[in-house]
Amino acid sequence: MKSINTKFILIAPLTGGILLLTSPGIGFASLAWFALVPLLALIRSPRITAGKACVVGFATGMIYFTFLLSWITIVLGHYGHLPLWITIPALIALASYMSLYPAIFSYLTARTRDTVPLFWFAPLLWVGLDALRNRAFSGFPWMDLAYTQYSHPFLIQVADLAGHHGVTFLIVMVNCLIIEFSYGMNGRKRTQRPWPLIAAVALVLLAMVYSPWRYREINNQLAKNPTMSVGIIQGNIAQGQKWRPEIQLETLDKYLSLSRRQLAASPETDLLIWPETALPFYLQTSSLTKFIRVLTEAHPDLAVLTGAPRHALDPSGTEIRYYNSAFLIDDQGLINDRYDKRHLVPFGEYIPMKPLLPFLGPLVESVGDFTPGTSHLPIIHNTTPIGVLICFESIFPELARTQSEAGAKLLVNLTNDAWFGLSGAPWQHLSMAVFRAVENRRGLARAANTGISGFIDPLGNLSQLSPLFADFSATSTLPVMAEKTFFTFLGGHYFGFICLCLATIICVYDGYLRKKRIIIIHA
Structure with missing residues (x-):
């Protein structure tokens, strides 16, 4: 006993x-x-x-x-x-x-x-x-x-x-x-x-x-598939400084500087990816977008995919809604496409059941009040459909699957893992993105504000991983794949549901x- x-x-x-x-x-x-x-x-x-x-x-x-x-x-x-x-x-x-x-x-x-x-x-x-x-x-x-x-x-x-x-x-x-x-x-x-x-x-x-x-x-x-040259930029902007209005220009200048350096090393780059909310201002109305136009106009056929907040009126035209978005800026400096984050972080980007839990408002004063996006369609760059996952959307198999099923031939993950500090969470977050690539047989490029940025091929192999809390840029050639796997076809939850x-x-x-x-x- x-x-x-x-x-x-x-x-x-x-x-x-x-x-x-x-x-x-x-x-x-x-x-x-x-x-x-x-x-x-x-x-x-x-x-x-x-x-x-x-x-x-x-x-x-x-x-x-x-x-x-x-x-x-x-x-x-x-x-x-x-x-x-x-x-x-x-x-x-x-x-x-x-x-x-x-x-x-x-x-x-x-x-x-x-x-x-x-x-x-x-x-x-x-x-x-x-x-x-x-x-x-x-x-x-x-x-x-x-x-x-x-x-x-x-x-x-x-x-x-x-x-x-x-x-x-x-x-x-x-x-x-x-x-x-x-x-x-x-x-x-x-x-x-x-x-x-x-x-x-x-x-x-x-x-x-x-x-x-x-x-x-x-x-x-993979040797027979067409490819796309993708660059990633890790700006390493301190989370405590990121949203201060007086450093908006400094933040943008850092991303432009890192981008120019990377484009000089890899001029063949087709798509340049900046992290989630890399631009801490409203891209639609800010005068700072002219500086991005200078970058893209200097590189024909280049597009920049960047995270930024967005605001828009609701269908009734009476209420302003805010979104955590990714914008595709073409070589003319114009917003060519957009994706709004669909799965928001509870108590981070919204308060669940807010009318029933009003007392939480004062306790979580820094929580955003974002609206989830509704479209699962990929963005299009040079006829190539690209599935976008913002932040912890990469931990949900169904989100990557629905975009792959809708025609995405490449996946990108824009994230800001500065929130995690020096912990194991950035590695944990990265590990889940690996499976999104393998499940759907898609190459995946990951741009994180403070790391871990890098590339994942359709087999799950990782390459050019960035250090944490450091400036970083890299370019890789990723396969553009159209094949739909058994998993992509049947759905992200089918096996778990059967079990x-x-x-x-x-x-x-x-x-x-x-x-x-x-x-x-x-x-």
Whole structure:
């Protein structure tokens, strides 16, 4: 009994600690393939009740998410000017919400362990819960397990079939198979029927064969695809200075200077990308746009894609709406196209349920009051459709997918990660963009105010990554691809939805069996 209690206490910090080591920025990605083994071993034990498993699952989540999301305190405290008595509870509240998912996972997996093999139910439930978290309360799909593998392109090519959820499914299944085989080696009872186990092993092996095969196939295609020369500029403007009116000209001058230097080194550049809100003024009405015209007119066929705020009247003409936008400025210095950010950051760009939560206004005085965009259509440069993702839109698979389905042949991500400070968050944010490229087989250029900027090819390979908090510019040739993947065709949530439905059916069936056993016992 003492041994059981000791294990019970140690499981949460052990599992949570290993998971934390797998996160981008720390980078022990290989640990993800057995990070869940301690928790799953506890769940598998018949001496542990579902309730106790739930407690350990929640504790595991709290340890993992509290450290993983600690950058929230930088965003709210340093840049949001909120006191510690608000930032720390906010972090704990967010970590608690995120921890509900591993708690539910642990409870239901322990409850159904006698009904269905762990190595099938656990991956289905984990991915199903991820899909739910991706959608609930506007969605916060931050650092699903798959993203730990962003730097291993040979392992993630199945994402063009099932998205990042497919990679998460495999990671959880491998963790479960380790438990299953360790039970057999220790002489303990394994799953009675061999076919479910054989099928699970076959699925993992098939995925491991598919990924390198698909990698080579796409790599051969890239040599035949048309390309576009894309430049990225990282202005490294301090977040605390960025919106001061007196430095608007200085900010613009810095971007122009870095752009001229990069164009001198790479005159063949077709598209130059500046980060999210690189221009801290309204581009439509500012007299400063004349300086951008001088740059573009000097380089025929060049376009500049820059982030900037936008204002417009609502359809009734009575209210001014504000947008976080990206503007495409052509070689004549004219705004040729525009994209408005569709998925806004809650409590960063708007206050959710503002009429019901009026007391939050004074607490989050620096929050913007933006309106979400409505169009998912790509912008067009020289007949090439380009999908735009602004800031954390890159963490939502569906946004990149809908633009790719609508014809985008290239993806760009404009972001301002200065909010994160010196934390692991910029690496975490980058890791998710890698999967958007692989899922849709699109090259992706990323321009960040303070980093990490760089390029991602359709295979997920990263190149020319910038340092954090430094001036930076680079140019790369990215493939312009029209192929639509299985993932692009079916939708960003299809695999997660299937997993959630199957896990729900299994839970209902388990409940039916329990009820039936109770009736038999009392008969």
